[in-house]
Amino acid sequence: MTSLPSSSKVVIVGGGIVGCSTAYHLAKMGVEVVLLERKKLTSGTTFHAAGLVGQARSNANVTQLLGYSIDLYKKLEAETGQATGWKMNGxxxxxxxxxxxxxxxxxxxxxxxxxxxxxxxxxxxxxxxxxxxxxxxxxxxxxxxxDGQANPSDITLSLAKGARMAGAQIFEDVKVLSVDIQNGVIRGVVTEQGRIDCEKVVVCAGMWTRPFCAAHGVNVPLVxxxxxxxxxxxxxxxxxxxxxxxxxxxxxxxxxxxxxxxxxxxxxxxxxxxxxxxxxxxxxxxxxxxxxxxxxxxxxxxxxxxxxxxxxxxxxxxxxxxFTPDGMFILGEAPEQRNFFVGAGFNAFGIASGGGAGMALAEWVAKGQAPFDLWPADIRRFGRPHFDTDWIRSRTYEAYGKHYTMAWPSEEHHSARPCRKSPLYDTLKADGAVFGEKLGWERPNWFADLAAGEGQADVYTFQRPNWHDAVGREHRACREAAVLFDQTSFAKFALKGPDAEAALQWIAANDVGRPVGSLTYTQMLNDRGGIEADLTVVRRARDEYYIVTGTGFATRDFDWISRNIPAGMNAQLFDITSAHAVLSLMGPRARDILQAVTRADVSNAAFPFGTAQTIGIAGCPVLAMRVTYVGELGWELHFPVEYASAVYAALHKAGAAHGLRNAGYRAIETLRLEKGYRAWGAEIGPDHTPDEAGLGWAVKLKKDIPFRGREAVATQRATGVRKMMATFTTAPDVILSGRETIYRDGTRVGWLSSGGFGHTLGLSIGMGYVRNPEGVTTDYVLSGRYELEVATVRVPAEVSLAPLYDPKMLRVKG
Structure with missing residues (x-):
């Protein structure tokens, strides 16, 4: 029996294709790595994989990752002398x-x-x-x-041989019993044959990953x-x-x-x-x-x-x-434990993704961040419902069954619902709400007109869907009167402590050191200047901030903020999502309605944009935040959940004379497209900087305040950008849903990150980056002649760098 080393920088648990690929890439980077397999390499699930290797996915970076696998498999046999069975036969x-x-x-x-x-x-x-x-x-x-195919066992053994050639140590028949974690710090792993001291652990244990990680407080949703x-x-x-x-x-x-x-x-x-x-x-x-x-x-x-x-x-x-609840594999550093990494849940395409997944995971382990944005696969996309095995099994059952069904635009899952509900769920359902689901939360997508006989359900199609007219009603009501969105599912955090301001100033790109009652829209950047979070911050007190971010980013943003509080600073982050309901009152009549239900002065002079005040409504203390994501006058109203029914009723009673109606998330989407507002996970993310996204105005570069990513932003501002976010319009009968190809003067320059319909403009709208390796300027973007490829057909399009809709000037640009 070969004796184990006493220590290693990194220990990988699991010798399937993902574990061996991770070891291969770490060793190639010069990182000391040991891989431990409880039995034999490939003996878990890799050995019986079918071995098809495809590339095309709906996300650019996941497609890039799969393409990396193919590039690696092409050359691996020549490098190692170990057969792979790779054939690029299409x-x-x-x-x-x-x-x-x-x-x-x-x-x-x-x-x-x-x-x-x-x-x-x-x-x-x-x-x-x-x-x-x-x-x-x-x-x-x-x-x-x-595309092509490979022999799963051969390609894994080739990766293992390449890893050994680069210095990795691989041991079979060594079962890992536990990870030694002391005071939140990984100290080593304990095996049946002894202990190995290490700083980082990577668990690539296939279907064993969930129970193994759970024993260490790390949640990995797979079945x-x-x-x-x-x-x-x-x-x-x-x-x-x-x-x-x-x-x-x-x-x-x-x-x-x-x-x-x-x-x-x-x-x-x-x-x-x-x-x-x-x-x-x-x-x-x-x-x-x-x-x-x-x-x-x-x-x-x-x-x-x-x-x-x-x-x-x-x-x-x-x-x-x-298999996982959403059909995508799981990569990244666990939010529950630093230096504890996971690569698992490959949904029967582990051979196709193994090469790229191992590369990405190795970069993550060695450098502390992924080589590019991998949000669809990021372990932090999961949240509270994903701790429950029954919920996971129910949703995974549905996801597997949909593997080859039609991938409809805007399709919702139906299993494991309802799970997390706003206090207004039943009231909204009775009013015709058709709900979608995000991180377990039921959220109104649109409202059917029950009196007119509209069906209260989605009917999916690649043409205009059955909710198109209903969303149009809600959209126009927001532009012409007022609407109420139930956004209780927003993730909400409290940052408290004497060093709260200093900590947040380092983490946030915008200046949050403003007076109590100030509301700040800000990004949070990585060292490359990429946008890791996009949120709003309210200063509640000298030592307290209230932070609001998107429903699906609750785990990720909490993890990013908490990990980036500088060492030694006295500031603590708390997730208070479940304590607060949120109603967003938006539209030109919003002030009239709000003034009718509160004694507070909500005039523009007394309550300017970008501020927050506590006001009273129906006996409830409401944190009213003057902000908008739809391009109209409005307030987000945050308050304790037990007051939801009373506040909702008061607003609707006062709003009846002003045309107030309920509206859903699909109207938010059409409204924000007309304003050109960016969405994290679509227009912005870790691969996009504020200057590229047209958000440079929200960066405190002119102030002498250090913040993470400052140097990268300053360097880019001096040298210029190579891509720029723009908005495109095309004929109303063209169906845009995102990922359509952008052509400038006949040359492919990018793709749409979002697509939809602007009910005010009467045009189809898309947003996407115009790319050019030689650099992109405003003149470059606006001087081109544009087309969009939609379902392989090119259609003419107009480009804009300004909002298409501006209520202050009572105009639309189309």
Whole structure:
């Protein structure tokens, strides 16, 4: 038995493809790393993966990460001398009805936006590439030449060999029992064969990750799900160059395997494996085949490849795979414990993402931040509902069943709901609210006119959806009268302590050292100047701030703020989200309504924009914040949850004479697009700086106040930007939903980060960055002739760097 080292900078737990890839990349960076595998490399779930490697995703950086995997797999065998089974034989995706064809065309445009050569094919052209398939029901197909396939075990062993060549130490048959954490600091790991001192731990333990991490206070929401596929004997006509094939309308995927075929699928009624506990000694182990459960998939497959009926089945494989509640893998540093990293939950595309995920995780471990924005995969996207295993299992069941269903714009999940509810949930539901869900919170998306017989449910489509007119009503009411948004789901924090101002001045890019009652809109930046958070801050007292951020960013923003309080400063951060309800009163008649329910003076002179006051409404102390995200006069009203019904009733009673109506989040989206307001996770994020986003005015660069990211902003301001946020308008019959390609003078320069319809303008609106490696200026943006590629068709568009709608000047620009 080889003795373990006494110490290492980093210890990786788990020897599947992600663990070995992380070790490979850390070792290449010169980081001392030890990888421990409880049994043998690949013996958990990697060994039974199907091995398809695709790239196209709906997020640019996730697509980039998958593209990195392919670039790595191309060269890995030559580097290590270890076979990988990598073949870049391309990937086909079929469409068998008109709606699926629309989806595929939109996916092709997204691929073009991100620089991928996805080609649209006729049914016959698809069959020419894949002769064995029946194309009687095929409408069209997409082909990505750079997709491929790999042998999961071989590619993992190649990564392991490359890691050893670069200095990593890898030990098999070493079970990690625990991580030694003392006073919040990782000191080492304890194994069955002894202890290894270390500073950082990376858990890449597949379906074992959730229970292992939970024992150390770290939450990783994933569920093992049974996933079956078959491997056939040789079939005449199957060549080694056959592309991979995805047939989502028949829920199946295919790849060539030694002259035969691998065929598997994603059934709508998956089988979650066990109750979350895992059996001892489970390695190189498959589950019992469930022929009855697989039969519907087999029947669908036979309709596509009739030769399958005559083929011998060499092997049927049923193995558990880790799936997550949203179908995306999990990367990053755990918010509960510093220097505790996770790479898990790969939803049956761990081979496709393994190379890039290992690279990103290694960068995160070595440098303290990801190489680029990976918010869709960030472990901090989860929150309170994700601690409950039953909630996770319910949502994951739905996510697995949707793996190959249509990816509709604005589609909501239906499982595990309702979970977190505003006190006004039942009242709003009775008024026609159609709810969406974010981090477990039920939030009104729009309001159906029940008296007029409108259905109180979403009907999904790639055309104008059934809520379009209802959102238009709410949108116009906000522009012409007033609306009330229930935004109780906002994340709300309190920062308290004698050093609260000093701490927040360091973390925030804008100047928060203003008088009590001041409201400040600010970003929080990383060392590259990228925007890590986008929020509002109210100074409540000399030593207290009230911080408000988006619903979905509760975990992330709390983690960012708390971690960046400088050492030695006396300031504490508290999450007070559940204590406060929020009603946002917006519109030109908002002041009339608010004045009718309070004795406080809410005139412009007494209550200017960018300030906050405590006022009384219906016996309730209300923190009224004069701010807007829709471009109209308005206030966010924050108050204890027990007063919600009384405050809501008072506002509606006073608002009846002024045309007040309820409105939802989809109206907020259309309204903010007309104003050009940025959304974190779309227009802004860690890869975007304030100057690039048009938010340089919110940075205190002219003041002699240090803040994180200052040097990066100053350097960029001196040298100029290479991308700039702009707003685009096009004809009202063009459906924009985001990720459409931007062309300037015929050259691809970016993609839309958001898309929708402006009901005031009567035009479709999109926002996105205009990019140019040589630099971008205002003149460069405004001097171009623009087109947008929408579902592979180019349409003319107008560009603007100013808000399209300005109520102060009573004008719209279109």
């Amino acid at each position: 990937g086909l995706r079929l469409a068998c009805n008109e709606e699926r064809w629309t989806e595929v065309k939109r996916q092709a445009t997204t691929a073009h936006s991100f620089g991928l050569d996805m080609q649209l094919l006729s049914p016959q052209e698809a069959q020419d590439l894949w002769p064995l398939m029946d194309i009687g029901d095929v409408v069209g197909a997409a082909f990505l030449p750079t 093992p799900v049974e996933h079956q596929y078959i491997v056939t004997e040789r079939i005449e006509g199957v060549t080694s160059t056959l592309p991979t094939l995805r047939d989502p309308d028949r829920l199946t995927y295919w790849k060539e395997e030694v002259g035969g075929l691998v065929m598997g699928g994603y059934e709508p009624n998956p089988k979650l494996w066990r109750d979350g506990s895992l059996p001892p000694g489970f390695h190189y182990t498959l589950l019992d085949n469930d022929f009855d459960h697989f039969t519907p998939i087999m029947e669908l497959a036979l309709g596509r490849v009739p030769a399958l009926e005559r083929a011998g089945v060499k092997q049927m494989i049923n193995g558990p795979e880790s």
